[in-house]
Amino acid sequence: MNMTSPQRWTARTTRFLTSVLALAVSLVASVAAQAPQPATVLFDNVRIFDGKSASLTGPSNVLVRGNRIERISTTPISPDAAKGATVIDGGGRTLMPGLIDAHWHATLVRPTPAQALTADIGYTMLIAGAEATDTLMRGFTTVRDLGGPSFALKRAIDEGVVVGPRIFPSGAILTVTGGHGDFRQLFEVPRIEGMPLARMEQLGAAKVTDSPDEVTRRAREQMMLGASQIKLTASGGVSSPHSPIDVITFTTAELSAAVKVANDRGTYVAAHAYTPAAMQRAILAGVQCIEHGQLMDEATAKLMAEKGTWLSIQPFPDGMEQIFPPGSDEREKALEVMNGTDRAYELAKKYHLKTAFGSDVLFSPELAKRQGSLLASLTKWYTPAEALGMATGANGELLALSGERSPYRGKLGVVEEGALADLLLVDGDPIANIKLVADPAKNFVVIMKDGKIYKNTVGQHP
Known part of the structure; x- marks a missing residue:
């Protein structure tokens, strides 16, 4: 049968793409075959x-x-x-x-903030894969990823293409305009309906949601992509440039929308929050895990105990503020949070809160190497057995809140x-x-x- 030029081009293209696909499958199979087998x-x-x-x-x-x-x-x-x-x-x-790290950012450990927003996504994933291998070699066999485009990395690890820990992914952080996680530049404001997504949103690092309907849509999208839990930022944060610590971000209606999406899918919402007001609003809206909480007060600790809310808190190390420029708002916020850590752990112990260990390493490959040291530093407040139990059995119980949305079938920790x-x-x-x-x-x-x-x-x- 004679073929026209377009037909010949199509046939050649089809054969070429088929060959490329076969080669790719062969390479993946070859790499996977080299991975350890059960x-x-x-x-x-x-x-x-x-x-x-x-x-x-x-x-x-x-x-x-x-x-x-x-x-x-x-x-x-x-x-x-x-x-x-x-x-x-x-x-x-x-x-x-x-070991289990309950607050990790697999794709945001090694790059600087500028690199995270501007680097080619392929490069970002390659260095995230290298960090994942190092994470496993530090003995952390599972991490709960609380913000970042980690779905592809998780898949590569699970398929044996990359060596790394199990990942319980949240996908993109849900934030509000000017909230923690909104890394847009000032010239990107105002946001007009129909505009392209900001770079951070394109990358899958964060999504800006300014109504219950937007929260619902973005939360559903993360669940569709494979999130095991939803992460949102209920208060201001340290590293975001336009986000004072004392600010309460999500409204009760917006928080409730995220909780409904998660609960309807058999999982839960984890909320970044430092201050009593932000923590209490999130807890009363049905959030089951508070991330950080270093500035909480006694009334908030009592409420958490009554509701059975988890506290996922980090023993931030001395000198952590130095990753931010001298005199910057970010450095001052870091010091404020660090100064509240002692009191928060004391309240957690006093009210027997369900407490998880996480490190929350961001933009610092050197600090990541101290992941085990951060765990050991818990002995400032707990016995060694209690500290080790927090990073194993207790964290395993927290992961189990994902229910049927857990990517791994079986008991961990x-x-x-x-x-x-x-x-x-x-x-x-x-x-x-x-x-x-x-x-x-x-x-x-x-x-x-x-x-x-x-x-x-x-x-x-x-």
């Missing part, structure tokens, strides 16, 4: 921190089959039960759950039969010396996520 692994002679208890168990044995913890025993596991298993000699070391096999083998006792988690390269001798071993420096035998 197997049967026996951890022999370990002491267990289960993510909840105040002390380690006696000598124990743990059998992992596929991506689940199948059996935990204080007596030897029979060869028949462990047939074909790779045996890792624990040598009395500590087996504990993989604990060492128990049937739980997902996200495990760390620690060379020492982290309850006796929590500083072990601050040097993961040295002290985390095995890192397992989803039953796959990503690091093993103690050896193994069949």
